[in-house]
Every structure is written in C-alpha cells, then in structure tokens.
Amino acid sequence: MEFKNSKGIALQIADNLSERILTGAIAIDEKIPSVRELAVEMGVNPNTIVRSYAELQSKNIISNQRGIGYFVAKDAGKIIKEWRKQEFYNTELPEFVRQMDILGISYADLKTPISNLLKNNQ
Amino acid sequence: MEFKNSKGIALQIADNLSERILTGAIAIDEKIPSVRELAVEMGVNPNTIVRSYAELQSKNIISNQRGIGYFVAKDAGKIIKEWRKQEFYNTELPEFVRQMDILGISYADLKTPISNLLKNNQ
Amino acid sequence: MEFKNSKGIALQIADNLSERILTGAIAIDEKIPSVRELAVEMGVNPNTIVRSYAELQSKNIISNQRGIGYFVAKDAGKIIKEWRKQEFYNTELPEFVRQMDILGISYADLKTPISNLLKNNQ
Amino acid sequence: MEFKNSKGIALQIADNLSERILTGAIAIDEKIPSVRELAVEMGVNPNTIVRSYAELQSKNIISNQRGIGYFVAKDAGKIIKEWRKQEFYNTELPEFVRQMDILGISYADLKTPISNLLKNNQ
DNA sequence: GTGGTCTAGACCACC
DNA sequence: GTGGTCTAGACCACA
Numbered sequence: 001m002e003f004k005n006s007k008g009i010a011l012q013i014a015d016n017l018s019e020r021i022l023t024g025a026i027a028i029d030e031k032i033p034s035v036r037e038l039a040v041e042m043g044v045n046p047n048t049i050v051r052s053y054a055e056l057q058s059k060n061i062i063s064n065q066r067g068i069g070y071f072v073a074k075d076a077g078k079i080i081k082e083w084r085k086q087e088f089y090n091t092e093l094p095e096f097v098r099q100m101d102i103l104g105i106s107y108a109d110l111k112t113p114i115s116n117l118l119k120n121n122q
Numbered sequence: 123m124e125f126k127n128s129k130g131i132a133l134q135i136a137d138n139l140s141e142r143i144l145t146g147a148i149a150i151d152e153k154i155p156s157v158r159e160l161a162v163e164m165g166v167n168p169n170t171i172v173r174s175y176a177e178l179q180s181k182n183i184i185s186n187q188r189g190i191g192y193f194v195a196k197d198a199g200k201i202i203k204e205w206r207k208q209e210f211y212n213t214e215l216p217e218f219v220r221q222m223d224i225l226g227i228s229y230a231d232l233k234t235p236i237s238n239l240l241k242n243n244q
Numbered sequence: 245m246e247f248k249n250s251k252g253i254a255l256q257i258a259d260n261l262s263e264r265i266l267t268g269a270i271a272i273d274e275k276i277p278s279v280r281e282l283a284v285e286m287g288v289n290p291n292t293i294v295r296s297y298a299e300l301q302s303k304n305i306i307s308n309q310r311g312i313g314y315f316v317a318k319d320a321g322k323i324i325k326e327w328r329k330q331e332f333y334n335t336e337l338p339e340f341v342r343q344m345d346i347l348g349i350s351y352a353d354l355k356t357p358i359s360n361l362l363k364n365n366q
Numbered sequence: 367m368e369f370k371n372s373k374g375i376a377l378q379i380a381d382n383l384s385e386r387i388l389t390g391a392i393a394i395d396e397k398i399p400s401v402r403e404l405a406v407e408m409g410v411n412p413n414t415i416v417r418s419y420a421e422l423q424s425k426n427i428i429s430n431q432r433g434i435g436y437f438v439a440k441d442a443g444k445i446i447k448e449w450r451k452q453e454f455y456n457t458e459l460p461e462f463v464r465q466m467d468i469l470g471i472s473y474a475d476l477k478t479p480i481s482n483l484l485k486n487n488q
Numbered sequence: 489g490t491g492g493t494c495t496a497g498a499c500c501a502c503c
Numbered sequence: 504g505t506g507g508t509c510t511a512g513a514c515c516a517c518a
Contacts, residue, residue, distance in 0.1 A: 008492075008493060008494085009493080009494075010493080010494085019224060022224060023224070034504085034505065034506080035505080035506065035507095036504095036505085036506095044494080044495085045494060045495045045496070046495095046496095047494075047495075047496085047508095048493085048494065048495085050506080050507080050508090051493090051494095053506090058424075064249070064505090064506065065503090065505090065506095066249060066252075066253065066501080066502055066503070066505075066506070066507095067501080067502040067503035067504080067505045067506070068502095068503065068504095068505060068506085069504095069505060069506080070505095070506085081225065084221070084224070084225055085225055088221055088225060088227070089235065092218065092221065093232075093235060093236070093239065094239055096214065096218055097236055097239040097240060097243070098239075098243060099206070099210055099214065100210075100236075100240070101240060101243045102141055102144055102145070102206070103203065103206055103207055103210060105207075105210070107232070107233060107236050107237065107240075110215075110229070111229060113211065113215060114215075114219055114222075114229050115229065117215065117216055117219040117220075118219060118222070118223060118229075121219070121220065121223045127430075127432060130432075130516070130517065131432065131517080131518080132517085132518095166518080167517095167518050169517095169518060170517085170518065173517095173518095252501070252502065252503095253502080253503080254502085254503090263468055266468055267468070288503085289503055291503065292502085292503065295502095295503095325469060328465070328468070328469055329469055332465055332469060332471070333479065336462065336465065337476075337479060337480075337483065338483055340458065340462055341480055341483040341484060341487070342483075342487065343450070343454055343458065344480075344484070345484060345487045346385060346388060346389070346450070347447065347450055347451055347454060349454070351476070351477060351480050351481065351484075354459075354473070355473060357455065357459060358459070358463055358466075358473050359473065361459065361460055361463040361464075362463060362466070362467060362473075365463070365464065365467045374507075374508060374509085375508080375509075376508080376509085400489085400490065400491080401490080401491065401492095402489095402490085402491095410509080410510085411509060411510045411511070412510095412511095413509075413510075413511085414508085414509065414510085416491080416492080416493090417508090417509095419491090430490090430491065431490090431491095431518090432490075432491070432492095432516080432517055432518075433489080433490045433491070433516080433517040433518040434489095434490060434491085434517095434518070435489095435490060435491080436490095436491085489517100489518080490516100490517075490518075491515105491516090491517085492514100492515080492516085492517105493513100493514085493515080493516105494512105494513080494514085494515100495511100495512085495513080495514105496510100496511085496512085496513105497509105497510085497511085498508100498509080498510080498511105499507100499508085499509085499510105500506105500507080500508080500509100501505100501506090501507085501508105502504105502505075502506085502507105503504080503505070503506105
C-alpha cells in the first residue's frame, strides 16, 4: 500500500479498512488479519497497525478477543456510514461550498465534472 | 483567529489573507499589516507571519519594499483565483466525489444542502 | 457467557463458579461439569477451563478424582467467603473509599443507591 | 512515581493527572509539563506520556497547541467529575453491591470501615 | 524548544 | 499463535 504524506499512516490504514468494510470487501463478523500479518502485508511496523486497530476499536467498528484476534462488529457498516456521513455533511461539505463561493463556482458548474469523476470511479 | 491542528498555522493565515484579497476585504495595491502587527492581531509568533508572507510572496500575490512593508500585487486576484481553481478541480473535487461515491450520495442529493449553505455564506 | 477484557477469562470463570457455589447454585459434594462440557457451555477453549479449575483447586475449593471429575469441597463455601471477604476489605473497599473521597461522595449518599441495587439483585 | 502492575503505566499517569486537576493541584488553563519533561519526572519513556496525554485529550480534558504544549481545558474539572461519577455509579457501585450481596455485607456494616478509611485519606 | 509519528525490538498475559 | 504495553531512538513539522 502507498501512503500520502499529509496524514499519518495508521489513520490511512484505518480509513482503508473501514472503506473495505463499507464496500463489503471485508464481511461483518469476519476475523480481520492479525496485527503482525497486516503489518507485513502493508509493509509497516506492527505498532502502526496496533494504532490503526485502536482507532477503529474506539469507534466500535471492530472488537477484539484476547489471544484470538480482531473481528468486525455486527453493525460496523452502519457505524462507519453514519460517522462518514456526519463528517461529510458537517465538515467537508461546508468547507467545499465555502471554496465554491469564493471561486464563484455554482452548483450547475459541478454537474459535468462530478459525473465524469463518478464514471471513472466505477 | 482560531486554527485547526491539521494544517500549519502559517498556511492557514496565508489562506485567510488570500481570501481577504479575493473578496476585496484587502484592496489591490494596499499595504498589508506589518509582520508584528499581524502577529499581535492573530495571536501568533511573528516568525509564523513571516512564513505566511513568504508563502504569498512566492506565489507573487504580495511583494515587499524594504523598510516599507508588503503590498498586494496588481494581479493578485487573478493569481489566487487560478491557483485555487486548479487546487479545487484537481485535488479537492476528486476526493470529494470519491467520498460521495463511497457514501452513495448523488449529484442531485447535494442540490438542497449546497444551496442552503450558499445562502448562509452571504 | 460474556467476558470483560480487563481480566483473564479463566479467572472470570473461576469467580463465576465460586459465586455459584456460594449461592448454592452448585451444591457441596456435587460433581461439577467436565472440562470439555463447561468449555462448550462457556464457548471457550478447554485449556481455559483447565486453568479455571486449577485456580479453584489451588484454593481447595474443588478437588479432582482421576478419571471421574471435579467435586466441590466440603467447606468450599467457608473458604470462598473468607477469601472474598479478605479481598473485599483489604483491596476493594479502600479503593472504593478513595474514589468516594475524590468525588466528594459521603457514606450517607450511598444509602439510597445501595438499597436500590440490593433490591434488584434479589 | 510508583506503578501498579494491573494497569498500563500510561493510564495510571492519565488518572494521576486527572486527579491532580480535580483536586486543584493543577489549575485550569495551566500549561502542563511537556511530554519530555514529564517523561523524565516520571521515569518513563516519552512515548508513554504521549499515550497518557492522548487519552486525556480524547476526553477533552486537555488540549494542545502545536509547538507550544498542552493546556488544561476550561471545563476540565467538570468533565472529569462527570466522567468519574458516571463510572462510579454505573460500573463500580453495582459491582461493589454485588460483592456485598454475595458476602452478606449490609450497608450498616460499612459505616465503621468507611469512616475509618476516610479519616486516613485526610 | 514543542508535539506527532514511525521503526525496532522486547516482554507480558492470554488462548 | 494472539493482542497489550513499554523502551529506545529517530525524523518531521512547527513556534
């Protein structure tokens, strides 16, 4: 996995996992890779994964069983979606619209670029 | 002024100044506050303002005259707008659309919230 | 059975069993479930139950007869009560009172909540 | 500072600090020792203090300013008291009463030992 | 100087 | 084998 420089690796991994849960790539109740496994897979230090998992656990997205491993929580998808939507509407969208306002970009101006980008994502 | 922790204070101040120039709150050719003045006004270390001004100067948005102060460049508005638009379309919008995609939010879903936010900004 | 993460599962099971003995849910001289049975009932690894039983045996609360199983000791109730009382007065109560002190809670403040909780337990 | 073995050092330090804030030993709005300072004072690794501070920050008890340090939040006392009281009444007291019930200890039985312990704390 | 983060390696309790 | 925690040391951005 490649990482950006603007955000901590641990948080990027946590985001990546929550997206994989949201899209169903990782199933509910499924055991996720052990700290050491994922560390090797991602090419980072195990401590970094520990912090990623701690972040997700504090949001009740995953839970752990001593000596066994981490599991995706039952309502993980719901929690992630709510959390992300809240961030989107309360934080990102207002900032986004502020930019639009400053730059004189209207809602209509976004139609074409957004639909183009959405196509590319698929 | 209040600052976020995710971005450097100097850059936040530079953004703030460029927005004030773009909206006309600071006029073209006008002398902007001295480093020390602005430092007091913003409640930060003068060194931080120095870096903010250096950032703006490197983008040719302001220029300095030794012993006199910093002045807004003639075509500051144009430069800022271009720079910001480029950032908006190349960086922010793609990330924004990615979020929409993940959360299942369509272009149409944004119509109401965007128009509401635009009203509030005025 | 549900387990807390702060304490070993084996010890939590040992506590649970000793409470069942103390309240008479498991009778004196009675044979307690086999390691494998209890492991299935509790949903844990048999090794964990082995450690739970070892813990109880080391306190002379249960004893085993090879090839037959584990039995509750004659004076199990007395032993458990003494052991628990000692822990209660020497360890838990002092810490409990420290908390009261810090939070400004008096002995009298506890009268109502304690009597309410005692009712619910019955 | 001496540490127990039952709980992580980082959490013990966080608890210690919150008690010092609660009792007024550390004042509101006051700057608390830097990560490195406290690490030396406590005789632990700076990373451990980082985790202590992160714990307190996640509870909005302290806040940080980049490159300057950590400060006690305005309503830190209130937050700590609420948080602790909630834990006390919802978690510790019920468990405490459960123990009392099992051991046949009544509310009245606690009067003397509690008042003795309270005296010692002063 | 400050905090933030990552790596490396160790030891522990637990299953 | 699993996670939890601590130490040690490094580099970064920031004030």
